[in-house]
Amino acid sequence: MIIIGEKINGTIPVVKKAIEEKDEEFIRTRAIDQSEAGANYIDICAGTAPDLEVETLKWLMDIVQDAVDKPLCIDSPNPRVIEAVLKYAGKPGIINSVSLEGDKCEVIYPLIQGTDWQVIALTCDNRGIPKDVQTRIDIAKVLVEKAASYDIGPEKIHIDPLVIALATDNTSLFSFVDTMKNIKAIYPMIKVTSGLSNISFGMPLRKVINQNFLTLAIYAGMDSAIMDPCNRDTMATLLATEALIGRDRFCKNYNGAFRKGKIGPKKEK
Amino acid sequence: MDLKQLSVAVGELEEEKVSELLNEFVATNPEMEDAQKVLVACQEGMGIVGEKFESSEYFVADLILAGEILLTALNILKPVIGESSSVKKGKIVLGTVRGDLHDIGKNIFKNMADAAGFEIYDLGIDQPAENFIKKVQEVNPEIVGLSGVLTLAVDSMKDIVDGLKEAGLRDGRRIIIGGNPVTEETCKFVGADAFTTNAAEGVKICKGWVS
Numbered sequence: 001m002i003i004i005g006e007k008i009n010g011t012i013p014v015v016k017k018a019i020e021e022k023d024e025e026f027i028r029t030r031a032i033d034q035s036e037a038g039a040n041y042i043d044i045c046a047g048t049a050p051d052l053e054v055e056t057l058k059w060l061m062d063i064v065q066d067a068v069d070k071p072l073c074i075d076s077p078n079p080r081v082i083e084a085v086l087k088y089a090g091k092p093g094i095i096n097s098v099s100l101e102g103d104k105c106e107v108i109y110p111l112i113q114g115t116d117w118q119v120i121a122l123t124c125d126n127r128g129i130p131k132d133v134q135t136r137i138d139i140a141k142v143l144v145e146k147a148a149s150y151d152i153g154p155e156k157i158h159i160d161p162l163v164i165a166l167a168t169d170n171t172s173l174f175s176f177v178d179t180m181k182n183i184k185a186i187y188p189m190i191k192v193t194s195g196l197s198n199i200s201f202g203m204p205l206r207k208v209i210n211q212n213f214l215t216l217a218i219y220a221g222m223d224s225a226i227m228d229p230c231n232r233d234t235m236a237t238l239l240a241t242e243a244l245i246g247r248d249r250f251c252k253n254y255n256g257a258f259r260k261g262k263i264g265p266k267k268e269k
Numbered sequence: 270m271d272l273k274q275l276s277v278a279v280g281e282l283e284e285e286k287v288s289e290l291l292n293e294f295v296a297t298n299p300e301m302e303d304a305q306k307v308l309v310a311c312q313e314g315m316g317i318v319g320e321k322f323e324s325s326e327y328f329v330a331d332l333i334l335a336g337e338i339l340l341t342a343l344n345i346l347k348p349v350i351g352e353s354s355s356v357k358k359g360k361i362v363l364g365t366v367r368g369d370l371h372d373i374g375k376n377i378f379k380n381m382a383d384a385a386g387f388e389i390y391d392l393g394i395d396q397p398a399e400n401f402i403k404k405v406q407e408v409n410p411e412i413v414g415l416s417g418v419l420t421l422a423v424d425s426m427k428d429i430v431d432g433l434k435e436a437g438l439r440d441g442r443r444i445i446i447g448g449n450p451v452t453e454e455t456c457k458f459v460g461a462d463a464f465t466t467n468a469a470e471g472v473k474i475c476k477g478w479v480s
Contacts, residue, residue, distance in 0.1 A: 249334075250333055250334035250337070251328070251330035251331075252330070252331075252334065255327070255328050
């Protein structure tokens with residue numbers, strides 16, 4: 001599983017506050033904590049007003065890249081902001097995200113043509129988030145075909161099928177899994193990703209729903225997740241699932257994480 | 270060759286590092302004597318693994334991984350360790366005794382005895398007397414090796430030795446017991462010829478018997 005650490009996001013109140021107060025240490029610590037917990041990429045989202053977004057993203061990127069060695073996942077709804085900050089990234093990471101809304105693909109794809117950058121592609125368009133599986137598949141196809149016209153292969157694309165809240169749609173998990181399987185049947189090398197918390201919106205004990213969603217989604221073939229690697233229960237769920245489905249030879253990662261105290265009861269210091 | 274470094278790498282289950290160190294070593298065309306020392310260092314690494322398992326730092330899958338690492342190590346070392354001649358030294362019927370599922374020690378012994386030129390018939394784990402008797406009748410080995418980690422293994426070992434006696438298969442054959450619970454007393458109680466808690470020593474004893 002590819003873990004994209006979600007904790008440096010200006011829409012989270014404590015992060016928003018740190019951005020406003022220019023609290024470098026807070027951001028740095030969050031980057032290090034996520035990296036040590038097992039994040040493969042660190043998501044960076046400013047979440048500020050548009051006029052401050054470029055400046056804020058650069059500030060965050062500089063701190064995170066100074067603190068950890070992990071590649072970034074640059075997160076903005078505005079492709080032109082991503083265009084403006086991409087040059088500050090020390091190494092290729094992931095762009096979060098494109099979709100068929102507006103001219104996102106047309107701005108982002110040329111930027112990463114011929115590079116090792118990957119991209120998260122959401123299955124939505126100007127009409128919003130599709131209700132059905134087929135529309136998601138159709139959008140994914142267009143997203144991949146457009147990428148191909150810039151020589152960007154499916155292996156560089158993480159499709160996010162945009163999970164719907166279970167509270168509003170009883171079949172939301174099945175829709176996700178169906179979409180994933182269909183897209184993978186067409187593009188075997190493509191990656192499928194998801195956030196973990198959309199599914200549980202409006203429900204009590206959200207973390208239980210999120211963790212079980214994670215297990216089922218990994219089992220069904222999900223490749224990456226935008227999640228909190230510092231949440232020990234989530235990480236334990238992830239590692240246990242990977243061990244159970246035979247992706248963790250000799251349970252090395254699971255046992256290793258336990259030994260290092262990353263999962264299970266916190267060890268006395 | 271930094272033997273200490275090798276032991277630690279085995280102890281820390283660093284598969285790639287172990288292979289890398291051993292491949293480098295084999296590439297230097299070492300003397301057989303040095304190769305033996307390297308093997309001992311690997312075994313010392315297994316000792317570290319054992320200790321970590323005892324202290325609950327390692328788990329069963331880690332032990333299995335350790336066994337795998339040692340097997341890989343032995344395969345890498347085979348060409349320089351000598352005695353892998355096609356003429357077999359003798360036959361050993363080997364198994365973990367009934368009621369016990371531990372086979373790491375047994376497998377280490379098996380691999381080392383194999384490397385030393387013995388023909389090994391490994392029955393596996395949780396093996397009752399009748400299976401040993403059957404195999405001994407079939408292949409007529411010079412040596413029978415009984416392995417176990419649990420204390421209850423000692424009784425099973427005795428059952429097997431008694432069984433062999435009753436079947437008239439004990440005489441003219443050596444029996445070695447190995448594993449955590451074996452001592453000189455258990456050896457006497459069981460009616461075995463030798464005991465060991467060290468695979469390398471076990472192989473040495475066996476070699477002494479057939480030479």
